[in-house]
Amino acid sequence: MPHLLDIDYRDGHIILWIMHAGKCTPHRIRYQPRIYLECPVHNRHLISTLPQVRQVRVEQKITSLGQEPQDVLALSLDDWSEVFGLADILEQRGWKAYNVDLPPARQFLLERGLFPMARLDWHLHLDDDQQTTGYTAPELNTLHLDVTPRSVKNPCFSDPVKEIRLGADILENMPEADMIEGLSSLVKETDPDVILTCGGDSFQLPYLYHRALEAGASLQLGRQQDDPPRQNKGRSYFSYGRIIYKPGGYLLRGRLHIDEQTFIVREGGMRGLIDLGRITGIPLQQLSRLSPGSAVTALQVDRALKDGVLVPWRRNLSENFKTAEELLRADRGALILESRVGVYENIAEMDFTSLFPHIMVTRNISPETVLCDCCPDSPVRVPFTGYNICQQRVGLIPRVIGPLIKRRMTYKRMAESGSQEHQMMQNVLKWLLVTSFGYMGFNKARFGRIECHESITAYAREILLQTMELAQDTGFEILHGIVDSLWVRGSGDPRELCDLVSGTVGIPLELKGHYHWIVFPSNRHNRAGAMNRYFGLMKDGKLKVRGIELRRRDTPEFIRRLQHDMLEKMKCARTVDELYDTIPCVLDVVRRYAAEITCGNADPGELVFTTHNRYRLEDYRQKGNQAAALYQLQEEGVEVQPGQAVQYIHTDHTSRYYHNRVKVAELIDPDTVYDKKKYYDITLRAAESILRPFGYDRYVLDDVVMGSEQMRVEDFY
DNA sequence: ATCACCCGGGG
DNA sequence: GTGTACGGGTGAT
Numbered sequence: 001m002p003h004l005l006d007i008d009y010r011d012g013h014i015i016l017w018i019m020h021a022g023k024c025t026p027h028r029i030r031y032q033p034r035i036y037l038e039c040p041v042h043n044r045h046l047i048s049t050l051p052q053v054r055q056v057r058v059e060q061k062i063t064s065l066g067q068e069p070q071d072v073l074a075l076s077l078d079d080w081s082e083v084f085g086l087a088d089i090l091e092q093r094g095w096k097a098y099n100v101d102l103p104p105a106r107q108f109l110l111e112r113g114l115f116p117m118a119r120l121d122w123h124l125h126l127d128d129d130q131q132t133t134g135y136t137a138p139e140l141n142t143l144h145l146d147v148t149p150r151s152v153k154n155p156c157f158s159d160p161v162k163e164i165r166l167g168a169d170i171l172e173n174m175p176e177a178d179m180i181e182g183l184s185s186l187v188k189e190t191d192p193d194v195i196l197t198c199g200g201d202s203f204q205l206p207y208l209y210h211r212a213l214e215a216g217a218s219l220q221l222g223r224q225q226d227d228p229p230r231q232n233k234g235r236s237y238f239s240y241g242r243i244i245y246k247p248g249g250y251l252l253r254g255r256l257h258i259d260e261q262t263f264i265v266r267e268g269g270m271r272g273l274i275d276l277g278r279i280t281g282i283p284l285q286q287l288s289r290l291s292p293g294s295a296v297t298a299l300q301v302d303r304a305l306k307d308g309v310l311v312p313w314r315r316n317l318s319e320n321f322k323t324a325e326e327l328l329r330a331d332r333g334a335l336i337l338e339s340r341v342g343v344y345e346n347i348a349e350m351d352f353t354s355l356f357p358h359i360m361v362t363r364n365i366s367p368e369t370v371l372c373d374c375c376p377d378s379p380v381r382v383p384f385t386g387y388n389i390c391q392q393r394v395g396l397i398p399r400v401i402g403p404l405i406k407r408r409m410t411y412k413r414m415a416e417s418g419s420q421e422h423q424m425m426q427n428v429l430k431w432l433l434v435t436s437f438g439y440m441g442f443n444k445a446r447f448g449r450i451e452c453h454e455s456i457t458a459y460a461r462e463i464l465l466q467t468m469e470l471a472q473d474t475g476f477e478i479l480h481g482i483v484d485s486l487w488v489r490g491s492g493d494p495r496e497l498c499d500l501v502s503g504t505v506g507i508p509l510e511l512k513g514h515y516h517w518i519v520f521p522s523n524r525h526n527r528a529g530a531m532n533r534y535f536g537l538m539k540d541g542k543l544k545v546r547g548i549e550l551r552r553r554d555t556p557e558f559i560r561r562l563q564h565d566m567l568e569k570m571k572c573a574r575t576v577d578e579l580y581d582t583i584p585c586v587l588d589v590v591r592r593y594a595a596e597i598t599c600g601n602a603d604p605g606e607l608v609f610t611t612h613n614r615y616r617l618e619d620y621r622q623k624g625n626q627a628a629a630l631y632q633l634q635e636e637g638v639e640v641q642p643g644q645a646v647q648y649i650h651t652d653h654t655s656r657y658y659h660n661r662v663k664v665a666e667l668i669d670p671d672t673v674y675d676k677k678k679y680y681d682i683t684l685r686a687a688e689s690i691l692r693p694f695g696y697d698r699y700v701l702d703d704v705v706m707g708s709e710q711m712r713v714e715d716f717y
Numbered sequence: 718a719t720c721a722c723c724c725g726g727g728g
Numbered sequence: 729g730t731g732t733a734c735g736g737g738t739g740a741t
Binding site for chain 1: 720721722723724725726727728
């Protein structure tokens with residue numbers, strides 16, 4: 001049966017790319033996309049005289065969640081390219097425009113009930129069910145594309161192409177133009193549905209197009225001539241508390257260019273992407289380049305549109321600064337306990353699965369249900385804040401999240417029998433669920449509202465407190481708790497506690513496992529318990545480590561190995577007593593690594609710190625290591641966007657000139673000498689992170705290490 | 718001492 | 729087309 005591979009909108013036409021019997025062909029359909037306008041109906045004739053507007057109809061639509069339908073104008077457009085200008089003119093008259101940022105391809109799919117990868121009948125009508133989990137994904141002819149420039153060390157666009165690989169075929173040892181045209185014909189012959197690249201958006205494709213231009217070769221990777229590569233400037237944006245650099249996407253016509261270095265593909269694979277494409281209705285090339293937050297928004301938009309709700313056009317979203325009062329209210333997050341510092345055995349860990357999504361669904365949290373106008377006297381109140389919640393109808397968010405939780409559970413069950421594909425699909429859905437919460441508190445989120453965010457964390461705190469109470473009532477002692485997890489000790493059966501809590505709260509509390517031993521270290525500066533660092537050995541033999549250097553992406557490989565090797569020694573212990581017995585071996589590890597550093601034998605490549613700069617060089621107010629590294633790169637003519645990685649090693653930590661304190665990784669050569677004293681200090685600090693609970697801080701460790709090596713501080717100089 | 722700046726999540 | 733708040737760390741001033 002035919003399947004819908006991709007969809008495109010061009011020159012007033014929708015192009016459906018239909019796969020069937022190993023071939024993929026385009027089908028052009030005339031299509032007039034629509035925008036909606038909230039304005040007095042008598043203006044319809046005036047509006048229909050506007051040049052781009054083909055037709056104006058009156059329709060009943062909901063313009064705001066939770067309101068009743070009202071008359072609005074539906075404007076059919078001949079051409080979408082001027083839509084923003086048109087919407088601008090209309091809004092300047094004081095009317096409100098809707099569905100303006102809903103691309104024509106998506107409108108078309110929604111209208112016909114279609115979605116990417118849907119199975120179609122011979123008349124190109126839907127022969128599939130969008131919500132089912134029991135569909136078969138079509139066979140996709142998939143080839144991997146890789147391009148290598150001549151210079152491997154510092155690849156740049158001026159380097160000629162050395163080698164091109166497409167699937168099993170290799171093009172090399174020929175003039176560059178021949179190689180590029182060879183690729184074009186190879187793609188045409190093998191006719192893949194999907195071209196996979198590893199970082200194709202950030203390097204391979206822009207590089208190939210650039211080389212094709214330089215060499216005067218023609219390059220075509222799509223099933224039709226690709227758009228001349230747009231000036232795909234990457235963007236830097238703020239997400240998950242840090243700046244992320246996102247390259248512009250290189251999309252093909254009639255063939256999918258999927259870059260594996262995107263969040264959704266990395267977490268869900270091709271199979272997870274297809275699954276998400278089906279339920280969001282977003283074409284796969286675009287979808288693969290979205291953040292999970294945008295994907296979940298897409299699901300919400302999809303649900304809203306199907307319910308007859310219009311999507312307001314939001315432009316020029318200025319940074320709205322929160323007032324002090326708002327901040328005070330909003331930042332009451334979920335509950336985090338201070339851990340009880342120490343080394344423990346026989347600890348059980350229990351987690352609520354998808355706590356926040358479950359709260360949204362079971363407590364009916366949605367922008368239109370929290371503080372709704374219809375139930376001001378409802379007895380159901382959000383804890384701590386006292387907000388009322390709608391008792392009349394189920395909110396948009398629960399209607400989206402509920403089925404999503406169910407879908408994930410289905411895949412999770414199927415994954416239990418070892419299906420890798422279902423594992424990937426449940427994994428990517430997990431990320432949608434996780435971000436669906438954060439999005440609530442995002443001031444620019446489409447269906448976000450700070451009171452929802454607040455209500456969810458309020459419920460979460462109440463639930464964790466309630467759980468702690470039940471645990472204590474049934475004879476358990478609480479050692480640590482973070483948001484949705486609890487570490488307890490006691491003679492009772494933790495499984496019974498889980499069942500009791502699950503029943504009382506209405507959200508499943510799961511026994512994550514038991515620990516042979518677990519360590520909750522104190523703060524580095526005082527004796528208080530750290531709230532987010534611990535490590536322990538689970539009874540299934542796995543180490544669980546949080547918060548320490550090992551887990552950080554800026555940590556040098558050398559330090560990561562050190563902590564890994566230390567923990568490997570501790571892994572032999574089954575009890576706290578045995579754990580103390582391993583300490584001499586662990587100290588040996590520290591000695592070995594410290595000696596390697598002080599002898600100058602460590603590999604500088606393993607000492608590299610990898611950080612992601614938040615600002616551009618001129619915006620750094622404090623000239624630290626990042627700024628120094630950026631400075632060196634700038635001297636070399638390398639431009640670094642905020643969010644891109646910067647790598648450096650410490651070369652002279654005490655130098656008077658900040659830009660001499662480090663050396664950027666690109667400039668490391670065989671003569672580069674690292675700062676032994678600095679790295680010795682870093683090594684001991686990393687060791688301390690693990691050993692402090694056993695009485696070894698970095699000064700004690702210094703004695704232990706130096707004593708055995710018969711070394712003196714003078715050896716450094 | 719205080720401020721600037723980095724990182725974190727799961728399997 | 730872009731979750732927050734916050735704790736924990738290091739390093740500069």
